[in-house]
Amino acid sequence: MKSRRWLLVLGCLLGVVLLAVMAVGCEEEATPGGGGDEGTATTAAAVEVPRSVLEGPQGPPSDDVPQYGGTLVLLHNRVPTNIGAFFMKTGFADVQQCRYALEGLTGLNSKGDPIPQLATSWDVDDVANTITFHLREGVTFHDGTLFDAEAAKWNLDMYRNGEKKDLQDVVSIEVVDSLTVKLTMSKIDVNFIQSLSSSSAGKMISPTAYETLGAEAIKLHPVGTGPFEFESYEPNVALKYKKFEGYWQEGLPYLDGVEIRYVADGVAALTAYKAGEAQALYDVGVTDAAELEALGHTISTRVMTIWGIAGDMKSSSFPYSKLEVRQGLSYALDRETAVLGVYEGFNLPTDQLAGENMQAWNSAITGYPYDPVKAKELLAKNGITPETPWKITMTYISGPLEDDLWAMFQEDLREVGIELTLNGTDYAGWQQKAMNGAKNELVNFAFSYNGIEMQYSTSLVGNLSPDRAWYPDLVLSDAFDAAYEAVMAATTREDRELAYQALNKIIIDDDCCVVPFLVLRNRVAKSPDVHDYGFAELTTAEFLPETAWLSGAANPPTTLGGAVTSVSGN
């Protein structure tokens, strides 16, 4: 009895302590970015601040006058393995984290068109099959050596002879003068110039640094011409860049540095971001993005992939091999309700292999707007009805929202006689099915396409060409093959875009070989203190880091960790 009384007293005391702690904790939502002043231009209003001469995918800068100072901290979930030598093997994370230090011969504007960067202009000779680049004068690498035609040739030769298939069409590279380099091509590909601004080819590094540091060390010690130079990399912890005082655009960048901190756990990353320990957060979940947006943060979205359904078309007894079944399946999906409902507008529905503002979008495509009556009609012709359902397994990339999405699609399809058994798996499990073929099953179809025209053709080759490595069970029609050849044979960007659109129409309206339903977008949260930071506006690989600035830079976020100078593995 006595111990029960004590227990009661103890319980009350604990409750009071807990309430007190919660009361202390329930402050107003902290102002992110270290609680600095709101972005104002008053302190810098009287000062002329230089602007970048380059265009970027993020579009023109804001009208606010940039402020100098501060370190922008980005939380990322993948560590780099090679940010310094793109002619060697690179991973997905590398292309997103090198741009601060590396620039290319060309960049991209907000439409994905190639624009000058380290090359001020270029001349294309279709007769002689040459491309002559005129290089920018007065550019130095971070190690003080000059960027000139010899350095450009060295880099392009490394790409040509490197581990990837970049610059395959380049026959020879000639230094015409100190600022002119001429490429002789076996053929002029319409996307070649654009490819130099891509994540893969075209990033220029210092040949001297490569010789000095060595091939392995330079991978995690980029020496380029970019506005930021490498400061340090602590494996799995943080990559630090600092302002390059010798940057060719005088007066830029505005930031003192950029720090990329690696956080594997999404909850930890979000908590740290909300606590003001970082000003940008890569790969925010939809629910969190909605919450942050309501709090005044900016959510940049970048198209990553078009998702759809693909299946085995080779087995004649398998219902998916029948056009009417595929069409019925497509009509049965209420894309708008499911996608907009689950993703709260951060991802978009589609029934084409493109989103509405993308080059391959074809407004002439009829598609398959939600029509369960029509779906039932088409399926019934093939013996599929709610009374005699088609039972099939669907393998998809699982996630909390994806599970909800597929549950909604499952209901849509049940209504018309398709009983889906959902097999949600991780990315690796899905990838294996997509590459090895899903015999007598349906599988999530993913078409990487971030709005860059070159990316579309690359994905086309990988996913839908006759030599494709993925979805081997798709059967592509003769009309598709002819349209695909037309795409590859196009000699101008405009012709190729028209060819994409024609191909898109065949894939969707004529063959319906895949059933697209979603434009999947990646999200990056940026705190209200961050301005003109174009990361992940069109593509994460290309943006203008020199335009980014922080308001309230006098109160930078908490720096975690001490000084680190070691480079991993070396």
Next chain:
Amino acid sequence: MTSYILRRLFLGIIVLFIATILVFVMMHMLPGDPLLLYLGEQYLNYEPEQLEVMRAEYGLDKPTIVQYFDWVGGVIQGDLGSSINYQMPVSTMIKQRLPVTLNLAVLALIVSSILGPSFGIIAAIRRGRWQDTTVSVLANLGITLPVFWVGIVLMYLFAYKLRWLPTFGYTSPADDFSMHVKMLILPVLCLSMFGTASQTRQARSSMLEVAHQDYIRTAWSKGLKERVVVLRHMLKNGLIPVITTMGMQVSFLFGGAVLVEKVFNIPGIGRMLAEGVTSRDYQVVQGGVVLMALIIVLTNILVDIAYAWVDPRIRHSYR
């Protein structure tokens, strides 16, 4: 005693061998291609022949059983293979990360080894009173609450709401000792939670058993002070089972480290293993498991030796 130790070492090697086979088989049963996972959409920039060359570089083109024996051969020569995802030798990764995990695990072990028996002793000598009840309730909570959940709650409360501590990360003590301490408070608390709770219960139980022994009754009847009875007479016998559980704590600590390192973003072996599984980085997982199995086996051998030292009856039975 020597033959006992040698026998344990031999059995330990067998355990390691079996562990590597199990992990190898299970990892290869998981769907997914490690090379394609690493390359992501970058794979489109490689010709199929180039991908095959890379695959051969990592031994992925060989039959599974050949891959295993190649790996075992490498391990015997000190080569744990190469990580596809990190593009560096596994041994280098382990050298970078092991000190971090050991730092975390040792601190957690110290905390649980001090707090656990202490609370258990208090609960035992104050059996039936509020101290016993409180400790027992807290111990049950410590055992039942998931460590990752506790970690997230602590992070939310102390890092986000109160701003007393950093959210995540790790700093070497050599770089900034004060930040090092701040960063480890929450992870160590989380990681030591289960160990503290289980040792509390074990210590309470074994102390209660010892308390009823005749020689303890004799000690009381001699009029000795409570402190003397507990520390001089009860403690040594009462702690024998606790020492055994301390050895088991090591395996829990390494297992718990996987979750704690992930939640608090600590670049240790646990996080390396978790990421290795997700990215199907076979050699990272194999190397990590071998290391952890080795540590656990050696620790258990040491515990047995300590057990024999503490209890002369066991020591003499080896002769």
